[in-house]
Amino acid sequence: NAGVTQTPKFQVLKTGQSMTLQCAQDMNHEYMSWYRQDPGMGLRLIHYSVGAGITDQGEVPNGYNVSRSTTEDFPLRLLSAAPSQTSVYFCASSYAGSRDGYTFGSGTRLTVV
Amino acid sequence: QQPVQSPQAVILREGEDAVINCSSSKALYSVHWYRQKHGEAPVFLMILLKGGEQKGHEKISASFNEKKQQSSLYLTASQLSYSGTYFCGTDNNNDMRFGAGTRLTVKP
Numbered sequence: 488n489a490g491v492t493q494t495p496k497f498q499v500l501k502t503g504q505s506m507t508l509q510c511a512q513d514m515n516h517e518y519m520s521w522y523r524q525d526p527g528m529g530l531r532l533i534h535y536s537v538g539a540g541i542t543d544q545g546e547v548p549n550g551y552n553v554s555r556s557t558t559e560d561f562p563l564r565l566l567s568a569a570p571s572q573t574s575v576y577f578c579a580s581s582y583a584g585s586r587d588g589y590t591f592g593s594g595t596r597l598t599v600v
Numbered sequence: 601q602q603p604v605q606s607p608q609a610v611i612l613r614e615g616e617d618a619v620i621n622c623s624s625s626k627a628l629y630s631v632h633w634y635r636q637k638h639g640e641a642p643v644f645l646m647i648l649l650k651g652g653e654q655k656g657h658e659k660i661s662a663s664f665n666e667k668k669q670q671s672s673l674y675l676t677a678s679q680l681s682y683s684g685t686y687f688c689g690t691d692n693n694n695d696m697r698f699g700a701g702t703r704l705t706v707k708p
Binding site for chain 1 (some may be wrong): 602630632634640641642643644645646647649687689694695696697698699700701
């Protein structure tokens with residue numbers, strides 16, 4: 488049982504490049520979400536999904552796109568990377584209603600130079 | 601709107617108690633608590649639901665005042681393993697927002 492798997496673990500991008508952060512879960516969770524974590528600011532919600540084909544914006548969605556074509560996968564796309572997107576990105580999943588809490592992936596540390 | 605946590609940091613000796621507070625300006629469906637150790641992912645500790653239901657860690661307790669939209673996490677007889685940053689998360693219909701965190705350090 489792998490839980491929530493994020494790839495890559497580390498990435499360095501140049502300003503203007505695009506990339507996709509991968510997130511996959513094998514727990515049949517309906518709900519998946521992406522957060523970014525910056526020092527002193529906690530976790531900020533980027534996008535979330537309550538099921539395949541359904542996505543919604545969170546607190547800081549600008550510069551990021553998501554799609555949910557399957558229950559298992561929820562990739563996060565950076566369209567044109569900026570230094571302000573340097574952060575640690577976490578993917579999380581849960582059953583609908585989140586009564587058992589979120590399961591987080593191990594994170595992707597992204598640096599944009 | 602992120603919830604507000606207090607204190608920002610606390611230092612304890614083993615065996616001492618601590619309380620971490622979390623408040624929100626919005627009506628809440630539930631409150632979550634997580635602990636994150638340095639360089640690791642947050643780990644779920646507890647959920648408090650409207651109506652008083654709780655699920656979570658056997659050695660950590662929490663309260664949820666629905667009218668005041670506040671929650672408190674109680675850490676009793678702290679152990680070295682309790683060190684880390686604690687986050688509350690407030691769930692408003694699948695839109696989960698986290699506080700900035702409380703850094704807890706437990707010393708021998």
